[in-house]
Amino acid sequence: MGNHTVEKIGGTSMNRFDLVLDNIILYKRPAADLYNRVFVVSAYGGITNMLLEHKKSGDSGVYSAYAANSGDWEALLQGVLTHMCETNAGLAKLGLDVAAADAFVKERIEGIRNCLLDLRRLCSYGHFKLDEHLPAVREMLSAIGEAHSAYNSTLILQGKDVNAICLDLSGWMDEENLSFDEKIQTTFANLDLNTCLPIVTGYTKCAEGIMATYDRGYSEITFSKIAVLTGACEGVIHKEFHLSSGDPHLVGVKNAKIIGQTNFDVADQLADLGMEAIHPKAAKPMEANGIPIRVKNTFEPDHDGTLISHDYHSDNPRVEIVTGRRGMVGIEVWDPDMVGQHGYDYRLLQHFNAHGISYIAKNTNANTITHYVPGDTVGLNACIEQIKSTYPSARVTVIDVAIVSAIGSNMKVPGFLSKTANALAEAEINILACDQCMRQVNMQFIVDESEFELAIKALHRGLIEA
Numbered sequence: 001m002g003n004h005t006v007e008k009i010g011g012t013s014m015n016r017f018d019l020v021l022d023n024i025i026l027y028k029r030p031a032a033d034l035y036n037r038v039f040v041v042s043a044y045g046g047i048t049n050m051l052l053e054h055k056k057s058g059d060s061g062v063y064s065a066y067a068a069n070s071g072d073w074e075a076l077l078q079g080v081l082t083h084m085c086e087t088n089a090g091l092a093k094l095g096l097d098v099a100a101a102d103a104f105v106k107e108r109i110e111g112i113r114n115c116l117l118d119l120r121r122l123c124s125y126g127h128f129k130l131d132e133h134l135p136a137v138r139e140m141l142s143a144i145g146e147a148h149s150a151y152n153s154t155l156i157l158q159g160k161d162v163n164a165i166c167l168d169l170s171g172w173m174d175e176e177n178l179s180f181d182e183k184i185q186t187t188f189a190n191l192d193l194n195t196c197l198p199i200v201t202g203y204t205k206c207a208e209g210i211m212a213t214y215d216r217g218y219s220e221i222t223f224s225k226i227a228v229l230t231g232a233c234e235g236v237i238h239k240e241f242h243l244s245s246g247d248p249h250l251v252g253v254k255n256a257k258i259i260g261q262t263n264f265d266v267a268d269q270l271a272d273l274g275m276e277a278i279h280p281k282a283a284k285p286m287e288a289n290g291i292p293i294r295v296k297n298t299f300e301p302d303h304d305g306t307l308i309s310h311d312y313h314s315d316n317p318r319v320e321i322v323t324g325r326r327g328m329v330g331i332e333v334w335d336p337d338m339v340g341q342h343g344y345d346y347r348l349l350q351h352f353n354a355h356g357i358s359y360i361a362k363n364t365n366a367n368t369i370t371h372y373v374p375g376d377t378v379g380l381n382a383c384i385e386q387i388k389s390t391y392p393s394a395r396v397t398v399i400d401v402a403i404v405s406a407i408g409s410n411m412k413v414p415g416f417l418s419k420t421a422n423a424l425a426e427a428e429i430n431i432l433a434c435d436q437c438m439r440q441v442n443m444q445f446i447v448d449e450s451e452f453e454l455a456i457k458a459l460h461r462g463l464i465e466a
Helices: 017-025 047-051 062-067 073-090 098-123 130-158 180-188 210-230 264-272 280-288 344-354 380-390 416-426 449-465
Strands: 005-009 037-041 164-167 197-201 234-239 261-263 293-297 306-309 321-334 361-364 368-374 395-407 433-436 442-448
Touching (some): 005 210, 037 210, 062 130, 073 098, 098 130, 130 164, 130 197, 130 210, 197 210, 210 234, 264 280, 264 395, 321 380, 344 368, 344 380, 380 395, 395 449, 416 433, 416 442
Parallel strands (some): 005 037, 037 197, 164 197
Antiparallel strands (some): 293 306, 361 368, 395 442
């Protein structure tokens, strides 16, 4: 294992690159200590939404407009270029060579525009189907966001006499089609990390198709792959917040406590609820190779953050984090004919599998099975209708719910479940269902959707603040 770290900087932090410089890259370091670090950068916040589609609102981006055969895609692409150049201008105060930065993105955007026009003309002849090429279009569009931020960051650092090098993994004009591992290995093969500071694109062009495999979580996958293949001693993720005992916006900034230490098991539970400390497919290889992950707050550089390791186990039984997920639905199947039937649950899950639907929690008894899934899941309504038609004797009920959860690396003591339920009862919250595995790292409670925030506050107050 090497003596270097691999560090990822998210898009929100990249939007404050002055703080990234001061608090992360240059922070109180003499020149000799600037190296033995690899930085994987995301696109500036908002850029990927413009290139693809808005992650939350679904508003059209260049890709979604192009895929829908909308004539707006060229105007949207021009809007991306304008926004990128405005971002460049804003970085002039940090020493960015704006002319060079503008020339870089203009060349990329113009190349993409010509490529997309040529592809549209090619497909107009009928022998080529646009749908077959859309995955490659999505890959190409997403790549430019990270190429832009990595190039700018390198220019700024070079202007400050740092031996920074831009490692553009985006595959621009690259005729080779290497595997993911080969791409990373060949890129880092001859680098001396003792004397240079690599700034790496979060996007990697590879034969597997990183977008097709991981969609928009690809920057953490690149971060993980580099850490594993280069034998990093630690991975560091810089976020705009600490990994805390609860959402400060809900439980209050003064009440939220920085976790400090936890393990990969807890990180898995967070990811299952959509609160990713790190993408689970990025965490697994690092866990398997004994590489711990540190989550740090960009705006508090003196704080060590939270270390996620394989073997951490809290000395004292405690709940480390209270979190949850709103916008869920409970799909309850009640069937008097279920009793004594073997394979009923298996056959029911085949409908979920056919529509590509994963559930987050589940309850069963003699004649009832309830699965809890995100309410905005694609294909959910079709799945429910199929279940109703397949089980005519069953009553299928869909209820709007939320999940609240208490998570910790050591909760195997009598009374934790009772204490958790009492915290909700004291807030007069009706528990619709609950779920706990024998490993006791996660206690989940199903509550009415309208009581989500109240339940989070009650659990945090009763289990953390108390």
